[in-house]
Amino acid sequence: MIRLENVSKVFADGTEAVRDVSLEIAQGEFCVFLGPSGCGKTTSLKMINRLIPITSGKIYIDGVDTQQRNINELRRDIGYAIQNIGLFPHLTVAQNIATVPMLKHWPRERQRARARELLDLVGMPADTFIDRYPSELSGGQQQRVGVARCLGADPPLLLMDEPFGAIDPITRHKLQEEFLKIQERLQKTIAFVTHDIDEAIKMGDTVALMKDGELIQYADPATLLAEPKDRFVRDFVGADRVLKGLRLLRARDVMRAPRHTIEIDESVDRAVEVLDEHRRSWLPAVEDGSRFVGWIEREDLESSASLRDALTPAVSTAAPRTPLNEALSMMLGSATGSVAVLDNEDQLVGLLSFAAIRDVLAIDDESENG
Amino acid sequence: MIQQAWQYMVEYPDKLLGWTWQHLQIVLIANAAAVLIGVLVGMWVSGRGREHIADGVIYAASILMTIPSLALFGILMGILYAISLPSIGVLPVIIALTLYGLLPIIRNTHTALREVDPAMIEAGRGMGMNGLQLLLRVKMPLAVPVILAGLRQAMVMNIGIAAIGSYLGAGGLGQPIFRGLANYRKDLVLAGAIAVSVLAVVTDLVMAGVEKLVTPKGVRMGRKS
Numbered sequence: 090m091i092r093l094e095n096v097s098k099v100f101a102d103g104t105e106a107v108r109d110v111s112l113e114i115a116q117g118e119f120c121v122f123l124g125p126s127g128c129g130k131t132t133s134l135k136m137i138n139r140l141i142p143i144t145s146g147k148i149y150i151d152g153v154d155t156q157q158r159n160i161n162e163l164r165r166d167i168g169y170a171i172q173n174i175g176l177f178p179h180l181t182v183a184q185n186i187a188t189v190p191m192l193k194h195w196p197r198e199r200q201r202a203r204a205r206e207l208l209d210l211v212g213m214p215a216d217t218f219i220d221r222y223p224s225e226l227s228g229g230q231q232q233r234v235g236v237a238r239c240l241g242a243d244p245p246l247l248l249m250d251e252p253f254g255a256i257d258p259i260t261r262h263k264l265q266e267e268f269l270k271i272q273e274r275l276q277k278t279i280a281f282v283t284h285d286i287d288e289a290i291k292m293g294d295t296v297a298l299m300k301d302g303e304l305i306q307y308a309d310p311a312t313l314l315a316e317p318k319d320r321f322v323r324d325f326v327g328a329d330r331v332l333k334g335l336r337l338l339r340a341r342d343v344m345r346a347p348r349h350t351i352e353i354d355e356s357v358d359r360a361v362e363v364l365d366e367h368r369r370s371w372l373p374a375v376e377d378g379s380r381f382v383g384w385i386e387r388e389d390l391e392s393s394a395s396l397r398d399a400l401t402p403a404v405s406t407a408a409p410r411t412p413l414n415e416a417l418s419m420m421l422g423s424a425t426g427s428v429a430v431l432d433n434e435d436q437l438v439g440l441l442s443f444a445a446i447r448d449v450l451a452i453d454d455e456s457e458n459g
Numbered sequence: 460m461i462q463q464a465w466q467y468m469v470e471y472p473d474k475l476l477g478w479t480w481q482h483l484q485i486v487l488i489a490n491a492a493a494v495l496i497g498v499l500v501g502m503w504v505s506g507r508g509r510e511h512i513a514d515g516v517i518y519a520a521s522i523l524m525t526i527p528s529l530a531l532f533g534i535l536m537g538i539l540y541a542i543s544l545p546s547i548g549v550l551p552v553i554i555a556l557t558l559y560g561l562l563p564i565i566r567n568t569h570t571a572l573r574e575v576d577p578a579m580i581e582a583g584r585g586m587g588m589n590g591l592q593l594l595l596r597v598k599m600p601l602a603v604p605v606i607l608a609g610l611r612q613a614m615v616m617n618i619g620i621a622a623i624g625s626y627l628g629a630g631g632l633g634q635p636i637f638r639g640l641a642n643y644r645k646d647l648v649l650a651g652a653i654a655v656s657v658l659a660v661v662t663d664l665v666m667a668g669v670e671k672l673v674t675p676k677g678v679r680m681g682r683k684s
Contacts (some may be wrong), residue, residue, distance in 0.1 A: 093661075097675075102503055138585060140581070140585055141586060160587075161587040161588070161589050162587065163587070164584070164585060164587035165587035166467035166587075167587065169582070169586055171578060171581060171582060171585070173576075173578030173581075174578065174582070174584070175579045175580075175581060175582030176579075177579060177583075177596075177597055178579075178675070178677045178678050178681055179600045179601060179602070179675030179676075179677050180677065180679050181677070188583075188586050188588075189586050191594070192586065192587055192588060222676060222677030222680055222681070223677060224678075224680045224681030225680060238586075241561065241586075248585075255619065281503060291567035360615075385486075
């Protein structure tokens with residue numbers, strides 16, 4: 090889809106911003122350009138839509154040399170979102186979103202229909218927001234409109250320069266999640282710039298780690314974490330790279346099927362029996378076969394007349410798609426050290442324990458050594 | 460004395476209105492020319508790589524403003540005479556007022572265009588707007604209120620200077636003033652002076668309204684919050 094061939098950029102003042110970078114981003118792939126400030130990641134991105142002219146090398150999009158195309162038509166075929174959003178304050182949300190459709194001379198009604206569709210996509214009720222002005226929106230909402238705008242004319246390729254950079258961590262987290270869901274549906278080819286390793290690991294199918302204008306390592310996040318190419322990469326991904334790797338796994342990858350459960354309407358004696366039999370100090374309690382209701386702990390049974398009295402409700406539960414790092418922090422907050430994994434209907438589908446996670450990480454270690 | 464002036468105004472409203480209308484016409488024509496030239500020059504010098512030209516042009520325009528109006532009238536008369544155009548009457552006055560009006564308009568156009576948020580310009584360019592689209596769809600709508608503030612300043616200032624233009628036979632509200640001074644008619648002087656002042660204040664208010672009107676709705680809201 091996009092191919093950079095020996096691309097270099099030397100600015101007029103002699104700074105070598107990008108040095109001989111070659112990489113390829115496949116159709117539908119989410120590629121993150123990562124690195125410390127001044128590493129050339131933004132310059133690389135902006136050379137793709139020719140906001141910054143290339144000094145040497147070539148960039149191909151779908152096999153076509155970008156230099157051969159009309160510069161404005163090239164840009165209209167590429168979605169573009171930036172950190173400072175740059176919404177036009179004198180235009181409504183609809184007009185902002187339809188910027189590229191307007192430049193492409195779509196009929197008015199189609200522009201507006203598209204704005205509606207995209208507002209829905211980014212989770213903003215169109216009826217409420219379509220005729221508002223950017224100054225009437227919160228930072229997060231503006232950012233959403235920025236994302237909607239870059240999808241305006243449904244370009245196959247998106248360039249995003251720290252699009253979630255200027256917002257508070259909670260909103261950023263939410264927008265990242267939502268954007269991943271959108272991407273799952275749309276399957277755009279994306280080049281995305283960030284200096285945040287966590288964001289890179291979370292969002293990227295591949296990560297291009299850059300330093301001083303050079304591409305140091307280009308790999309998928311798991312490889313980047315497991316096999317940092319050199320000291321710089323190791324330092325950049327951080328000493329907690331094993332923990333960061335956890336977020337690449339989902340609860341469903343690690344959970345074990347619940348072998349022993351207890352029906353909440355059973356007697357206390359029966360619960361003690363099961364606990365003794367399997368030498369456990371706790372059991373997940375279920376209702377109607379598999380609907381999870383909480384935990385039964387041995388020490389609570391002695392003073393309780395029924396299991397319902399002894400029940401400890403779960404502080405938090407995971408879903409199969411919960412990233413493992415989040416599940417791990419739930420486990421740290423759970424009295425039993427375990428987390429129940431529930432599907433959409435609250436059915437108990439698995440249990441997460443420290444032992445299970447350790448096993449998975451150990452397997453990963455072996456594969457790394459082998 | 461004010462009473463006498465008032466009496467004159469009540470007695471000869473048609474005369475006073477005639478002068479006022481003349482006055483206003485001169486100012487409007489001159490400022491229309493100043494806006495046309497000033498905005499074009501301002502746009503041009505705001506282009507990339509023209510910072511030095513912009514500085515030079517604004518400096519030249521501000522030098523122009525320091526020339527006393529009578530001296531400028533004199534210079535223009537000389538030039539117009541040399542190229543055999545009417546050197547007396549409205550023409551030199553209109554040219555002088557146009558020149559005086561240039562500075563605030565060029566300066567405001569330049570500042571406004573320069574101060575458009577770079578993020579907006581990057582977004583516009585990145586989405587494939589060409590230079591003209593960027594100027595007309597993004598920069599100008601944001602700059603127009605600031606440019607109008609410059610025009611407002613120029614108009615109010617020129618209403619004052621235009622009064623002196625009556626010296627050259629351009630008519631306008633300078634006429635009763637000069638005539639009154641020559642004939643020791645304080646009522647005439649005062650009537651003219653009051654009329655000029657009222658015209659200036661009213662123009663200022665009207666222009667303030669226009670300024671508000673052309674400020675894009677989204678920008679107006681942004682300022683409130």
